[in-house]
Amino acid sequence: MARATGFETGYPAFSKAVMAAMGKVERHRFVPFDEVRYAYENRPLPIGHGQTISQPYIVALMTELAAPKPGDVVLEVGTGSGYQAAVLAELAAEVYTIEIVEAVGKQGAVNLQAAGYRNVHPRIGDGYHGWPEVAPFDSILVTAAAPEVPPALIEQLKPGGRLVIPVGGRWDVQELLVIEKNEDGSTTTKKTIPVRFVPLTRSAPPSGKTR
Numbered sequence: 673m674a675r676a677t678g679f680e681t682g683y684p685a686f687s688k689a690v691m692a693a694m695g696k697v698e699r700h701r702f703v704p705f706d707e708v709r710y711a712y713e714n715r716p717l718p719i720g721h722g723q724t725i726s727q728p729y730i731v732a733l734m735t736e737l738a739a740p741k742p743g744d745v746v747l748e749v750g751t752g753s754g755y756q757a758a759v760l761a762e763l764a765a766e767v768y769t770i771e772i773v774e775a776v777g778k779q780g781a782v783n784l785q786a787a788g789y790r791n792v793h794p795r796i797g798d799g800y801h802g803w804p805e806v807a808p809f810d811s812i813l814v815t816a817a818a819p820e821v822p823p824a825l826i827e828q829l830k831p832g833g834r835l836v837i838p839v840g841g842r843w844d845v846q847e848l849l850v851i852e853k854n855e856d857g858s859t860t861t862k863k864t865i866p867v868r869f870v871p872l873t874r875s876a877p878p879s880g881k882t883r
């Protein structure tokens with residue numbers, strides 16, 4: 673599979689570091705009880721609330737494209753089960769992860785804690801705005817599809833940092849993009865492969881206005 677998509681992604685095989693991280697994280701710890709027997713199949717699985725844990729191949733690919741290394745500070749938007757965050761936590765120093773659906777985020781945090789990840793910092797909120805208090809990041813992964821690239825995420829990248837994000841409409845096949853922030857603040861965008869993610873949703877604007 674990695675070989676088959678190598679032409680599009682420029683990665684004919686995953687690096688040893690990514691393969692080792694994928695080998696270390698026990699995916700069955702991140703799926704609901706009913707799905708445990710399917711945990712090591714290469715496909716997404718339901719995790720409740722209409723959300724899914726991504727297919728392992730896509731987790732490996734996004735990790736490879738984000739290229740986290742020791743010492744890096746990484747942001748993930750879309751905690752879900754916590755599985756992608758765990759893979760990142762094997763490679764980076766600190767992983768900050770945001771989930772918009774409270775029940776999903778709480779379960780993701782429980783999964784991460786039970787699996788022993790102390791360097792993952794989960795939070796409930798709208799990841800469209802990133803996490804300004806702990807920015808900038810060496811890389812940012814968005815694991816839900818956005819109709820456009822959220823500007824705050826580009827702002828919160830370090831120079832030389834990478835944003836890996838599926839971009840496209842809810843019913844479209846989306847394009848997995850890698851956006852690199854150059855030293856001068858400009859960006860270079862590379863298209864990789866077509867993907868299908870659940871949509872990046874937005875929190876309702878504050879409803880304080882009364883007339």
Ligand code: SAH
Nearest residue numbers: 725750752753755756771772799815872873
């Ligand atoms: N990375 C996850 C897969 C997540 S599926 C894993 O490894 O299991 C995408 C997740 O993004 C869903 O749980 C969804 O609720 C969440 N999400 C959607 N829009 C969001 C937003 N604006 N901010 C944060 N999380 C969001």
